Amino acid sequence: MHLFSAMFLLVMFAGMPSEALYPSPEEGWQIYSSAQDADGKCICTVVAPAQNMCNRDPRSRQLRQLMEKVQNISQSMEVLDLRTYRDLEYVKNTESLMKVVDGKLKVASENPRSLNPKGFQELKDKVAQLLPLLPVLDQYKNDAKMILRLREEVRNLSLVLMNIQEEMGAYDYEELRQRVLLLETRLHSCMQKLGCGKLTGVSNPITVRASGSRFGCWMTDTMIPSSDNRVWYVDGYFKGRRVLEYRTMNDFVKGQNFVQHSLQHPWAGTGHVVYNGSLYYNKYQSNIIVKYHFRSRSVLVQRSLSGAGYNNTFPYSWGGYSDIDLMADENGLWAVYTTISNAGNIVISRLEPQTLEVLQTWDTGYPKRSAGESFMICGTLYVxxxxxxxxxxxxxxxxxxxSYEYTDIPFHNQYSHISMMDYNPRERMLYTWNNGHQVLYHVTLFQVIKTSGD
Structure with a gap:
């Protein structure tokens, strides 16, 4: 494909979340998308490690610890060097004295008359006291040479570590964190401008947490700004009223810092969705959709989804009262269900978020009981x-x-029983509940972009 062609193909990768636990630190920086500017030049965007990851990166932490050790060694070497230098000077002075005494002793030995017996004995005693210093002198000389070598090695190691540190960008962690935050903001902005695409691939699963029963639902808000990192957790598939709200994804992983919401009406299934600060869910033993507002802790509206089956009339293949599945994508709020008049085939309805009024409906022709789960991306239902x-x-x-088509997009069902699978357009990831495990997938979208000259 020519670089300056009027139309080009874009492969777009899912955006990274704002918390540390996904992706794992070893995944590092990734290519996010590729595009062309007005001049036809290729543009590549990358996804940085998640916020605060640098502070927790084992390699960075080990590097800091190693630098501290090197610094401590250097200080110890300076102390040892100073002490050895002083001792060596003392030994050198003693060596000179010993040589003088030894010279006099030789003279006296050659001419005994020059030294009386008492002086001669004293001289011999002094020489005897000085003789043990000779091996000490040799040892100090060897130690001094070794210290010089060690100092040179430490100096070289420090230079190497400083270069590594600069290459890793770990010199100023606060500055790096601010740069990552800015990059994340720009990436989210760029992601919104790029618009929608066709699903072509799903990444390997990322297990975030193992908790709860076999069936459940967990999610982040699909619409609010990326600075809001709250996570909602709903365990079980019917009669429940308890929804946990975690402050951040990291808190969710640790199971801490959460508040509890007690719903006025129990839920059915696991097809809940959080959209613009409210929880949308199917009321138990009915085809009523409820909109619960988290901040006011109140039901803002509830409306019957006309003709929709409920109470395991038209569930997914796994059952679990999953007749009505609510979801959101780049185009808004959706309900996936079926009716008797549609002979159990999946029906898609786009909903008005404030009133829950059905805006438009499509009959897909696909039998819902043959589907494991489904999710919407860019106005397309994937089953x-x-x-x-x-x-x-x-x-x-x-x-x-x-229109429809049959696809063949594999993904790894790691824990062999998925009871919830939803797409988050804000993060461009798939949230799944898999046999008591909360799991994420990145998605790959393929899009045709037209230039202004097309």
């Missing part, structure tokens, strides 16, 4: 053929053209 091991994304329905 898996099973909730068990070996599942793949098998079917796609495009609401913009009211």
């Amino acid at each position: 898996t053929n099973s909730h068990l091991a070996g599942a793949k994304i098998y079917f796609a329905y495009y609401t913009n053209t009211s």
Whole structure:
């Protein structure tokens, strides 16, 4: 494909979340997308490690510890060098004295008359006291040479570590953190400008936490700004009223810093979604959709989804009262369900978030009981053929053209029983509940971008 062609293909990777636990630190920086500017030049964007990751990166921590050790060694070497220098000077002075005494002793030995017996004995005693210093002198000389070598090695090591430190960008962690935050903001902005695309791939799973029962739902808000990192957690698939709200993803991983919401009406299934500060869910033993506002802790609106089956009339293949599945994508709020008049085939309805009024409906023709789970991306419903091991994304329905196709997009169902699978357009990731494990997937979207000259 020519660099200056009017149309080019864009492969777009999912954005990174703002917390440390995904991706894992060893994944590091990744290519996010590629595009062209007005002049036809290629533009590549990268995803930095998540916020605060540098502070927790084992390699960075080890580097800091090593630098501290080197610094301590250097200080110890200076003290040792000073002490050895003083001792060596003393030994050198003693060596000179010993040589003088030894010279006089030789003269006296050659001419005994020059020294009386008493003086001669005293001289011999002094020489006897000085003789043990000779091996000490040799040892000090060797130690001094070794210290010089060690000092040179430490100096070289310090220079190498400083170079590594500069290459890693670990010299000023606060400055790096601010740069990462700025980059994240720009990436999210760029991601929104790039718009939508067609799903072509799903990454390996990232297990965030193992908690709760076999069935459940967890999510972040699909619409609010990226600075809000709250996580909501709903364990179980029917009759429950308890929703946990964690302050951050990191708190969710640790199971700390959460508040509890007690819903006025119990839920059914696991197809809940948090959209712009409110929880949308299916009321137990009904086809009523409830909008619960977290800040006011109140139900803002509830509306019946006309004709929709409930109480395991038209669930996914795993059952669990999953008749009505609510979800959100770049185009808004959706309900996925089925009716008797549609013969159990999946129906998609786009909802008005404030009133829950149905704006438009599509009949996909795909039997809901044959689907493991489904999710919306850019107005397209993607359906898996099973909730068990070996599942793949098998079917796609495009609401913009009211058409469908069969797909073959594999993904690793690590824990072999998915009871919730939803796409978050803000983070461009798939949230799943897999047999008591909360798991994330990155997605790869393929898009055709037209230049202004097209």
